[in-house]
Amino acid sequence: MNNFIVGYGETLTTKVDIGGGGGDKKHPYSISEAMKRIGSQLEEIISKIENKPDTECAGGKVVIKFIQHPSYLAKSYYPRKLFSAYGMEDIGSRAVTVKPEQWGVKKHPEAGLASCVFVSGEKSQYRKLLTDLTSNSLTRASEDVLRTLERIEYFDAAEKIKSIDTSGDSLNLEVVIHASADDEYVVRAFDDYASLNGGAVRREKAKVVGGLTFLPVSIPHGKEQILAKFAQLRVLRSIPKLRMNKPETLRSPVSNPVTLPNWNPDILNRDFKVCIFDGGLGDGNHIFNWVTEIVPAGMEGSHPEYLAHGSEVCSAYLFGPALGSDCTLGSPYTTVDIVRVISQGDDDPDLFDVLTRIEDTLKLKTYKYVNLSLGPNIAIDDDEVHVWTSVIDALLQDGDCLAVVAVGNDGDLPGDYGRVQPPSDMVNSLSVGASDGELQGWARAPYSCVGPGRSPGVVKPDGVMFGGAPHNLFRVYSPRIHSFVDTMGTSYAAPYALRVAAGIDAITDFNLSTNTVKALMVHSAKPDEHDLKNVGWGRFPTSPESVITCLDDEATIVFQGELENSKHLRIPVPLPASTDSTWVHLSATFCISAIVDPEHPLRYTRSGLEISFRANEDRFTLDGANADTKPFFSLGKLYPSEYELREDAHKWETTLSRHQRFKRSTLQSPVFDVKYHAREQGGTISEDLPAIRYTLILTIRAEGDNSIYNKILQENQTLQAINVRTRIEIKP
Template identity: 30%
Template structure:
């Protein structure tokens, strides 16, 4: 929006990264407590080794390699990455090739579930024999570090059949499945040939097999199999897991053709330079509402289906115009501010191939080559809830594309929200950690309040992005259906509902944010949308961080007493950064201050370590007052004192042996806690959103400290965006001007107006 059109428009403030300063901080951890002595642990591990050695000998040669995969399960006290038994692995020659969550005690009566971590290790019989000899004879000197690692071990065993087979209901008899195989480096081809041979032996048709290996990652194999094949192949030792794949090509409800649209297509004098990629079932490119504002690109090598064209046309129409019901009868629409680049990826060539591997291959080829598209919409995916202990190829592929090419994928979460728990949980690939999973909201049939559409799948998400859906947009229902472009009746509307049509609303806004603000990245756009989302419960499993129903101009706007600042930067793992929150000291604020902040990062994903899926993250700590510090002395009372007001007392304490904390007293903030979040403290999530309401007397030069974290050997720099909003609802002055006057490095962001993003085509 140009300043000429609205003098009162106050763009959000940029250049927050210019305020960032370095900082040092001490990290103090308490000593670990072990569940048993070394002698007790040693005896336990020796007995387990004897059992597992016999089990390995009993595995038929056709079901194993020279090296075997074992499960090393840790005691529940050692979940954190810092407790990985690295000394044990190094001493024994065991190769740690992955990890997942381990449910070791589930009490259905109390509803309590105990979790720990399972490491997949690759070794051979010789290494197992050497370890056993070392423990039994004690002839080899064992370090304290090694002994402590042994004390962490709860169980050393083969993976159990029920841990391999996941997500199959009793009614499942035949269908497409996805096998996930452990990496075997230079022996990967040999392992795959062995696996294929077993499948063929069990009657699987070779033409149904599709295989995708990732460097440094797992191998995914899809196949059409019967239930007995799943049961028979489960003891193939390099097999990590198998889960069913079911696809509804064009997921939506049984819609109906509505009446005449009553609105007129845009004149088409100009087209937007802002593009949204749409992977779907194709579009009716000659539709008058699409003709000048979309392009059908190369497609998968199959014949288009009418229902696919209908679905893709409706999705493209939502990207361009939103819900058509918002327009007045007889209204001629403006040329849309985004442009649709359509890629038909459905249906796949073989109608029996219900695994989407062809579509994923196609997406992996398109995205790196299209430098002009930053946002992609996906309103399709396999049916069925995500599994915490495994990742699907589709999710992993999108996360890696987002990481490698700095793209934003917006994915519908699925329409099984009315199914019983856990089958109502979000569906892949909406569980991606570097993108947005979008659910649908509608209106209560009696009071008109906003609520989750009953069909919209619920959270939580997986480790790395526990809040899902990320956002919800209007998706309609039977009482309040969406009015969509109709490919089969171009003069009428198609009445329908679904998360398929909520996702493109968010895709369009994300692309417009990037197109209107040249300096923004997809991470900034993701952070802004989540920060702008509104949920009366702040965050929950139904609406996620909340609904998006604002225009882009509103998202990018401030008020005189509510100001938003953007910080966009990068840091190294283990790095520290101090982000001042620009609360002006000279503004004479006398009322409560409401602070909120959202942090978004992009992380390399690791499909081998599902429990540690994100390899990097940022931990934040809030400090409300830069003059208040902790003063402590072992065995004595501690004090929280102001270094200016309490200077005399501080001198006495320091002379008496007290020490001052390296940073001021930290403050707590409101944040969302799911069962998964309580277990992992959201520490490794790519998005965090928090709130803090404070009396002005408790705030002076408040700031955040960001701590970069890397794991699984990651040394990659961490790109991040932080959005901070300062709100003083009862402030009678102009907070916006006060911040700009006191923090002169901040500037209103430059927002391109409509004329700057449109190209005339006369």
């Protein structure tokens, strides 16, 4: 008999009040030192901007950079009070590595991660700040902010220019402007400035996310340096091409006869809907019973390669890879829609039209699960968030839809060129790389893009799924030719992973949130000693049935609930007192959806969790602190040397997972204390953000005690094993 995972863990939780504290801050600079240093830097900047032409400054405003000392990354030190005191506006930030002149402590690294804040202000406002600074007329609040600064700098045009394709006479650029939906004057001013320099701005294609506006621009080669002088321009780069699979990817027909699963609409789940964004399906396919194609206006024409890719991605979702010598296909768990987002007549080099079709569909809130096996063919940038990531991540932040995204097929390129590609760096998605097999000895497929992702979102890919490799190809049923094809790519790994994720939802008679399904996938992933940057949390399971069952000596409990802003929630680990085991293994996976701020990559998520593990709920020291409080999660253990992370980076990740082993004698009423932190744009603390939904998947394994599952259910009457729909056969 199978033991199924247990639901309603949230009924065991309680709200608690936990005090906090900290010592006095040791400042690197005195106030007098700070005023002298920053004063000379500000004077130099003012001399640079005094003669900056009005055409380069929307609304007469100039953008400069305020770079804080690495000691002041905490949200309480965000320098907004200084800017508001002088009528300036902080419009974004990014992470930079800084070698300070001084540190406030004896033990310190040579360099540290710091926050670079972009500030927009009029020239007169900067002059006023300098006057007050040199005449000692600053308020105490402004002085306190100044001492947190390492330096201020002019935002030079050259550093705004990223990768540029100079092969043609005209450049097709993606330009990012510091302009929210209320800053139309900035976009108009940029349009006028670009026109003065021979450029053309496609304003009708603009994408606005938070405080950023993304625009496609064409301009003569050689004019990019001039364009970058526009004060509110943050970054410009060449528009990448669309990625699906590499052009040289092998696609070899296979002569085996095809036997499709029986069409039985009664066994297909209709409680939720699934969508694939791709090249379409076309007429003459053999999977019309399971797939509905949606063709937006103007997309009637298509290319055979696009249709082949779209139909095979659908096939990978419905049936998985063909297995064995007889090419057995799995049975679908759900039907699926495919939205045609690329077509034969699609000459959209900037991919803005493709993104718009995806965006328009997601806004309808029709689908609980979607798949993206396409995107911009460019590696992610730590400094800036791509328009695809920004737009789609914002649409997913309510947690109502889970997007499964292929990470790209350039993992065999050197260095950062092989990193994951947008929008697989989204924090509110499940990004999928490819493994070269499903049996023992598997590894990352050599083409599969690698991590790390951006922090927050540092663990990317989230995991890997079989996607084929030169020595072990992915055999997919191709509906357009009614035959099997041997191929490979993350394009097939992603829908295969989605098949399992949606299958978990389909076969369980339980209200699973998308966060919970994502958390279950991560929780079940097996790293098998592989490097995190290659496989993320590990190789995902190949069947939903394996996810929802427990081993004989373990119990997996699902906690789904809400966390209130700045409140503590105590989540007990329901380890029975009678557990008969020397060693107890705890595996925990937390998952939330987060509001995102693309203009602040360093503080990209506005929702975070502070998680403390207490091995003994009731054990306290003389000063009232819990003596058994330990960190359970630490990103430093994940990326200890190759990736620089802020000290509290783990608090702002949307997904955390870890396994630890404990001696049974050390665990007495163990608990997790969880606090939801919310921050405004840029990092200042917020008390106004609403409660968020969270998921914790907790597995308690007691080595050798095969009664633990029943003991947990008997001692906690509100817990219930999740029901499984009877149409699915669970194999022992």
